[in-house]
Amino acid sequence: xxxxxxxxxxxxxxxxxxxxxxxxxxxxxxxxxxxxxxxxxxxxxxxxxxxxxxxxxxxxxxxxxxxxxxxxxxxxxxxxxxxxxxxxxxxxxxxxxxxxxxxxxxxxxxxxxxxxxxxxxxxxxxxxxxxxxxxxxxxxxxxxxxxxxxxxxxxxxxxxxxxxxxxxxxxxxxxxxxxxxxxxxxxxxxxxxxxxxxxxxxxxxxxxxxxxxxxxxxxxxxxxxxxxxxxxxxxxxxxxxxxxxxxxxxxxxxxxxxxxxxxxxxxxxxxxxxxxxxxxxxxxxxxxxxxxxxxxxxxxxxxxxxxxxxxxxxxxxxxxxxxxxxxxxxxxxxxxxxxxxxxxxxxxxxxxxxxxxxxxxxxxxxxxxxxxxxxxxxxxxxxxxxxxxxxxxxxxxxxxxxxxxxx
Numbered sequence: 363x364x365x366x367x368x369x370x371x372x373x374x375x376x377x378x379x380x381x382x383x384x385x386x387x388x389x390x391x392x393x394x395x396x397x398x399x400x401x402x403x404x405x406x407x408x409x410x411x412x413x414x415x416x417x418x419x420x421x422x423x424x425x426x427x428x429x430x431x432x433x434x435x436x437x438x439x440x441x442x443x444x445x446x447x448x449x450x451x452x453x454x455x456x457x458x459x460x461x462x463x464x465x466x467x468x469x470x471x472x473x474x475x476x477x478x479x480x481x482x483x484x485x486x487x488x489x490x491x492x493x494x495x496x497x498x499x500x501x502x503x504x505x506x507x508x509x510x511x512x513x514x515x516x517x518x519x520x521x522x523x524x525x526x527x528x529x530x531x532x533x534x535x536x537x538x539x540x541x542x543x544x545x546x547x548x549x550x551x552x553x554x555x556x557x558x559x560x561x562x563x564x565x566x567x568x569x570x571x572x573x574x575x576x577x578x579x580x581x582x583x584x585x586x587x588x589x590x591x592x593x594x595x596x597x598x599x600x601x602x603x604x605x606x607x608x609x610x611x612x613x614x615x616x617x618x619x620x621x622x623x624x625x626x627x628x629x630x631x632x633x634x635x636x637x638x639x640x641x642x643x644x645x646x647x648x649x650x651x652x653x654x655x656x657x658x659x660x661x662x663x664x665x666x667x668x669x670x671x672x673x674x675x676x677x678x679x680x681x682x683x684x685x686x687x688x689x690x691x692x693x694x695x696x697x698x699x700x701x702x703x704x705x706x707x708x709x710x711x712x713x714x715x716x717x718x719x720x721x722x723x724x725x726x727x728x729x730x731x732x733x734x735x736x737x738x739x740x741x742x743x744x745x746x747x748x749x750x751x752x753x754x755x756x757x758x759x760x761x762x763x764x765x766x767x768x769x
Contacts, residue, residue, distance in 0.1 A: 369599040370540045371609045372760070374462060374709065376454045377695075377702035378431075378553075379590040380424045384574055384688045390422045391574075391586065397423045401556070404428065408442040409486065410494055422588035422690055423556050435512045443498040445483055446589070447476070448507040450553035454593035459513050462595055463605045464547055470517035471539055472508055473550040475532030477694040478523045483557045511549075518545070526750040528552065528694035529592055534616045534756060536596050546601040553591025554693040576688060577656030578663045578729075580721040585658045585691035592695050592702050609764050610708045614743075615642035617757040624751050626655075626662040628669035631747055631755065635673050638757040644743065650680040651741040653700040653716075655749055658691075664725040667733075669747075674733050680745070681735040683716035697748030701758070704744060708762055714738055 381387035390397065401423065402413040424430050427446040431453035441449065451474060464470060487498045501507050508519050522531040529551055536548035575582045602609055617638030621627045635652075644650070652673065654666050670682040685700030692699065707714035716736040719729050738744075742763035749755045 368541050368543060368546075370537050370596055370613045371599045371602050371764075372611045372613065372705060373595045373597050373602055373607045373609060374458055375551075375592065375594045375610070375702055375705045376457050377590070377592040377699065377706070378450070378454065379689060379692065379699075380422050380588055381690070384576075387422055387588070387688065387690055388574055394421065394423060397425050398556075400425065401427075409498075410491055411486075411489055421556055421586050424589055427555060427589075433510075436510045439497065440500065440510070443487075443501050444507055445501075446555035446557040447553045447591070448501070450555055450589075450591050451551075451593070452507060452510060454551065454553065454591055455508075455511055455549050458549055458593050458595045459511065462607065464513060464515070465601075465605065466515060468515070468547045468601065469545040470513060470515060471536055471545040471548040471550075472511065472513075472517045472519045473522060473532045473536045473548055474505070474508065474520070474552045475522045475524065475528030475530075475550070475694055476504070476552055477525050477528050477554050513549075517549075524694070524750060524754065525752055526694060527697065527748055527754055527756060529698045530616075530746075530748045530756045530758060533594060533596075533698070533758070534618060536594075537613050537616050540596055540598050546598040548596045549593065550596065551591060551593040551698075552694070553589070554587075554695060555589040555591075556587075573658075575658070576717070577654075577658040577684065578667070578719045578722055578726060580723045582658045582660065582663060582723065588690035588692050590689075590692040590695060592698050608709075610705045611744075611760040611762045612764060614644070614759040614761050615639075615757075616759070617641065619755055619757075621749055621753050621755045624753060626657065626665040626669070626749060628665045628672065631666075631669045631749075632672045634755060634757050635669075635745060635747060636676055638759055639677065639745070642759050644677075644759070646677050647679055648677065648743055649741055650677060650743045650745055651735060651738050652680055652682045652745040652747070653685045653704075654682050655697055655747055656684055656686060657749075660723050660725055663723060667726045667729075671733055682733055683735045683738060684719075685714065685716050685738060687717065697746065697756075701744070701746055701760070704738065704762070
């Protein structure tokens with residue numbers, strides 16, 4: 363196999379969310395005012411400026427990002443000028459780097475997927491006192507904070523900004539660069555956080571006071587935004603074996619296309635999934651678990667099920683499922699949460715269970731075992747369609763059947 367045809371494997375991942383179940387998410391949501399006010403006090407103290415009375419969008423927040431995401435390698439005087447998303451990203455990335463060997467001769471890429479909302483918050487630096495402003499200048503460059511990452515060598519750094527698909531955009535770029543032989547190792551992903559006051563209000567998904575109804579269920583009308591993120595360590599397979607890594611999965615293919623609209627276009631999504639499976643050389647009789655995106659509103663949920671049934675006609679052993687469990691909407695990373703849970707289970711040797719849909723909305727109709735699977739343990743091929751409200755989409759195909767290829 364030539365270097366241009368390198369196999370790309372996932373060696374490890376890290377992810378974090380403010381709530382791991384619906385009850386915890388509700389508790390955070392109903393306490394969001396107190397959490398946000400505490401965040402403003404933190405920011406006021408850090409930046410020596412008054413933040414009282416500033417509003418943010420409705421969402422779920424970490425009570426204290428500074429306590430949850432520690433950065434021992436960054437001086438406190440510097441760390442206080444990091445945006446919360448930057449702190450979270452650095453913390454997740456550093457954890458991956460510290461846990462694995464990155465050879466001194468490796469070509470390392472650090473790729474960050476940013477929805478850009480937090481980058482706009484850097485406008486706040488302009489209101490700092492002169493002494494503090496000069497200290498904060500180091501982080502005005504959107505990529506400057508990544509220089510605080512301790513890797514033992516100087517990596518190449520890039521930013522991918524694609525709103526709802528920034529995470530998979532970063533993964534896609536890293537995958538292609540390793541596959542083409544430009545790099546043998548990549549740390550990719552990132553985080554989204556309600557860092558500091560935004561210049562404008564973000565529009566929350568859905569309507570109504572209670573958006574905790576899960577995707578595909580009767581009455582689902584969308585999700586609140588939440589904070590969180592994901593980080594992945596990718597390697598050329600030969601390099602991973604050379605480094606003695608245990609491989610969690612191999613990326614068989616990442617397809618990219620346009621959804622042609624802001625809502626799920628079932629035909630466009632079907633064509634991308636089928637084309638991606640064809641390019642990966644997947645036979646039509648293969649057993650495939652397709653982790654649906656789950657936008658959580660009747661229009662998109664119904665379109666997703668229609669798309670699933672159409673793909674099922676071409677691949678009769680393909681079934682849909684939902685591995686994200688009850689995760690709220692993390693801008694840029696929501697689509698990857700099922701993948702993270704799957705890789706975590708693979709790494710820890712535990713069992714991952716998908717969701718049963720107890721009360722499907724009346725447009726979807728009945729959900730039977732012919733097209734739906736809650737048990738993911740019988741599969742090694744996993745399909746992840748990931749969409750953006752801006753119309754772009756990706757399809758990620760991974761293979762966890764790596765017997766005999768682990769070290």
